[in-house]
Every structure is written in structure tokens, then in C-alpha cells.
Amino acid sequence: MRRLIAAALLGLPLALAAAQAGASxxxxxxxxxxxxxxxxxxxxxxxxxxxxxxxxxxxxxxxxxxxxxxxxxxxxxxxxxxxEKRTAIITAARADIRQKPDAGAPLAFEAVKDVVLELTDKPADGWVRVKHRDGTSGFIRINQIWGL
The missing domain is CATH 2.30.30.40 (SH3 Domains)
Structure with missing residues (x-):
């Protein structure tokens, strides 16, 4: 049992390094x-x-x-x-950007495929805060963009 625990603990740094190396x-x-x-x-x-x-x-x-x-x-x-500025590009035909990270939240604005948005925060719970070049901001589902 001790050998199993020791092997797991010794392998942990390698697993963490591999996970970090795989990050985009x-x-x-x-x-x-x-x-x-x-x-x-x-x-x-x-x-x-x-x-x-x-x-x-x-x-x-x-x-x-x-x-x-x-x-x-x-x-x-x-x-x-x-x-270093982080941006993402819309991959969906049309994307709704919401005022809050909730599908039922009021619409902040809409964007179409290939529009580039600035990422203003880290993704959380399937949403990320974005800003359009006109200054309008809101939250978009991460499955509607590429660049994260």
C-alpha cells in the first residue's frame, strides 16, 4: 500500500506538468x-x-x-x-451575447460568424465575458467562440 501511495505522489508532478503542457x-x-x-x-x-x-x-x-x-x-x-491581448472569434452563425452569464439574461448584443471579440475575463461555468470593438460588453457561451 505504501508503495502505491508513494508511486502516486511521485507521479503527481509529472501529471501536472503534462496537463500544463497540453494547455493551449x-x-x-x-x-x-x-x-x-x-x-x-x-x-x-x-x-x-x-x-x-x-x-x-x-x-x-x-x-x-x-x-x-x-x-x-x-x-x-x-x-x-x-x-498579449486575448481575443476570440465567433464560430456560430449567430451568437447572443448576454448581460449576465445566463441563457435567460437580457441580450447585450448579437454577433455573427467571424466577428472578433476581446476576452475581458477568464471563462467560468461555460461562459466568458467579452467586449466588442464598439465598447459593448457581455457574456457569451464558450462553445460559440474559438480562441480560448
Missing amino acids: DFRSLAEPAILYDAPSKQGKPLFVIQRYTPVEMVVNIDRWVKVREPAGSLLWLERRQLS
């Missing part, structure tokens, strides 16, 4: 950015992604970061183009 690291773009197929300006430029768009950081190599963009492609951009 999202950022937004500080400026419009060209996405490349390789970590170099000699790589093939594929397309431009707009300012504030959320991206998931997957690999860091010197001045370059491999990111997953909202459509799911894995591409490269220069690290200097990333911002």
Missing part, C-alpha cells in the same frame, strides 16, 4: 500578418490574417511561431506580430 496558448495579432509555409521570409507567403485575430501558438523557434489560425491551418508568422 492563444494570442492575437497586433497587426495584419503574412502567414508563411516555413519559418522564414524565404518561405512561401500563403495569405494575410487581420489584426486582432486569435491564433493558437504551437511551436516557437527563435523569431518565428507556428500557429493554428481559426480555420485550422498550421502556418508560420513572425513572433513580433503577436500581442
Whole structure:
């Protein structure tokens, strides 16, 4: 029994490290950015992604970061183009943003697919507080956005 408890306690730090390593690291773009197929300006430029768009950081190599963009492609951009500001993008055809984190709460505003919202708090109980660029804020269900 003691060996079982000791093994469990010794494995706990490894389990915590693995859980933290699996956590997604999202950022937004500080400026419009060209996405490349390789970590170099000699790589093939594929397309431009707009300012504030959320991206998931997957690999860091010197001045370059491999990111997953909202459509799911894995591409490269220069690290200097990333911002610490957290944003999310609407994935549902239409999303209701509520005044409180409750489906029965009054509507604060509506947003459609691909609208980018600033995250103003951490998710809790399936909701997250967001702010539109016009300053209006409210709560949205986390299953209607990408970038958390």
C-alpha cells in the first residue's frame, strides 16, 4: 500500500506538468500578418490574417511561431506580430451575447460568424465575458467562440 501511495505522489508532478503542457496558448495579432509555409521570409507567403485575430501558438523557434489560425491551418508568422491581448472569434452563425452569464439574461448584443471579440475575463461555468470593438460588453457561451 505504501508503495502505491508513494508511486502516486511521485507521479503527481509529472501529471501536472503534462496537463500544463497540453494547455493551449492563444494570442492575437497586433497587426495584419503574412502567414508563411516555413519559418522564414524565404518561405512561401500563403495569405494575410487581420489584426486582432486569435491564433493558437504551437511551436516557437527563435523569431518565428507556428500557429493554428481559426480555420485550422498550421502556418508560420513572425513572433513580433503577436500581442498579449486575448481575443476570440465567433464560430456560430449567430451568437447572443448576454448581460449576465445566463441563457435567460437580457441580450447585450448579437454577433455573427467571424466577428472578433476581446476576452475581458477568464471563462467560468461555460461562459466568458467579452467586449466588442464598439465598447459593448457581455457574456457569451464558450462553445460559440474559438480562441480560448
